[in-house]
Amino acid sequence: MPPEAPEPVVTVEVEALLPESYVPEVAQRLALYKRLAGMTRVEEVAEIRSELRDRFGPLPPPVVHLLEVVEIRIAARALGIERLEAVGGRAVVTFAPSTPVSAERLVRAASAEPGRLRLRKEFVVEAPIPRGPWSAVRGALAEFLGTLR
Numbered sequence: 107m108p109p110e111a112p113e114p115v116v117t118v119e120v121e122a123l124l125p126e127s128y129v130p131e132v133a134q135r136l137a138l139y140k141r142l143a144g145m146t147r148v149e150e151v152a153e154i155r156s157e158l159r160d161r162f163g164p165l166p167p168p169v170v171h172l173l174e175v176v177e178i179r180i181a182a183r184a185l186g187i188e189r190l191e192a193v194g195g196r197a198v199v200t201f202a203p204s205t206p207v208s209a210e211r212l213v214r215a216a217s218a219e220p221g222r223l224r225l226r227k228e229f230v231v232e233a234p235i236p237r238g239p240w241s242a243v244r245g246a247l248a249e250f251l252g253t254l255r
Contacts, residue, residue, distance in 0.1 A: 112202040114182035117191045118247075120240040122171040128162055142176050151177050174244050181251045190247075195237040197250055201229040207254055215253050223253065 129135045138154070145151060151173050158165060165173075182190050186205025191198045201207060212231060216223040224232045231254070235246040 111183045111186055112188045112204070114179050114187045115189045116175055116179045116182060117189075117193060118175060118178075118240075118243065119193055120171045120175070120243070121168045122175045123168045124172065125166060125168055128166055128169060142172070145176055145180060146183070148177055148180055151180070171240060174240075178244070178247055178251070181248070185251065185254055192235055192243055192247055195234060197233050197235045197247060198226070199231045199250075199254070201231075203229065205229070212254070219253070223250075 124135045124138055126135070129138060138158075141154065142151075145154075155165070155173055158169065178190070182199075185207055186202045187199055188202045189198075189200040209228075212225060216225050216231070222233055226232050233246075233250050235250065236242040
């Protein structure tokens with residue numbers, strides 16, 4: 107039986123939450139956070155995006171960001187990532203020892219983009235990302251994770 111994928115810790119510099127002004131009931135917010143934490147497929151994020159819009163109205167930016175962070179976490183889980191930090195213009199990914207991404211794949215990815223992807227130590231890869239708006243950071247993270255597949 108293969109080891110269970112780790113639950114990635116994703117650290118990003120963006121306000122990603124369900125504001126009290128959007129979901130006023132504490133119990134509802136907690137239930138939604140629990141559902142978001144348990145999501146394993148991007149399709150589930152699309153479903154809850156639609157549900158939130160139907161129940162509470164247009165999504166404010168912090169909710170949009172939260173759903174995008176959940177999508178990043180889902181992609182990170184599939185790669186066996188324990189931690190993804192996107193702070194200060196760099197992304198650092200720490201893989202679990204049980205990652206399906208081979209060491210050879212990481213070396214090939216780093217060799218294909220010299221000066222961009224850097225192997226810091228075993229199971230840790232770093233890449234520069236934009237310091238600008240969240241949309242640019244999100245796009246760079248998606249591209250970065252894509253190169254690790």
